[in-house]
Amino acid sequence: EIDEWLGMVGHNWGASHPWRGIWIHGIVGERDWIDLVLGRIPLDGGPSPWLANGIVCDGGERARIGGTPELLEAEVEDETERCRFTVRGEDFVLRGEAGAATQDFVSWVYTAPDGAKRQTINSSVADLRWQLERRGREPVRHELTGRAAFEQQLREPHPAVPVEPFDDPVHAGRRFELPELRLP
Numbered sequence: 001e002i003d004e005w006l007g008m009v010g011h012n013w014g015a016s017h018p019w020r021g022i023w024i025h026g027i028v029g030e031r032d033w034i035d036l037v038l039g040r041i042p043l044d045g046g047p048s049p050w051l052a053n054g055i056v057c058d059g060g061e062r063a064r065i066g067g068t069p070e071l072l073e074a075e076v077e078d079e080t081e082r083c084r085f086t087v088r089g090e091d092f093v094l095r096g097e098a099g100a101a102t103q104d105f106v107s108w109v110y111t112a113p114d115g116a117k118r119q120t121i122n123s124s125v126a127d128l129r130w131q132l133e134r135r136g137r138e139p140v141r142h143e144l145t146g147r148a149a150f151e152q153q154l155r156e157p158h159p160a161v162p163v164e165p166f167d168d169p170v171h172a173g174r175r176f177e178l179p180e181l182r183l184p
Helices: none
Strands: 020-031 033-040 049-059 062-064 072-079 081-087 091-099 104-111 117-134 140-153
Touching: 020 072, 020 081, 020 091, 020 117, 033 072, 033 081, 033 091, 033 140, 049 117, 062 091, 091 140
Parallel strands: none
Antiparallel strands: 020 033, 020 140, 033 049, 049 062, 072 081, 081 091, 091 117, 104 117, 117 140
16 A cells, blocks of 8 residues: 555666765655765775765754765765764754665666666665754654665675666666656
């Protein structure tokens, strides 16, 4: 039954893929949720520091993550199948942890436009804890057990999670053709 779902969410890594990437999404209710991307992008001489972009909503009040160079950098403890993070906004600090057990992941290979391949692992039944600390307010904590999305785009193979036998359309030489969007 989906008639009681709050909605569905997905994401797109864009025109290129990060050197290493993490996507985290969790919904506590209509007024409390998080959608966060953490990534290291390729630069001359190696990958960037961890960068953050996204949004956290607390009681219906949204707080943007990232957006300006001084607010992009994040602290990330990254392990395959889990991570801890700290990101800062203009008037807040967001700390959290996400992950899942090996058997709760599915895996596939993404092919970037330049042909580079990345194994990706995704769990739609991940655990997620986060704490939002705002100036002059009590910290707000949320915990989701088995109800969050957690995805890691890896640089190295992770054989513990078998890769699904789905062909990536870009890798197979096919491109998705999207219909023209017509707005009323």
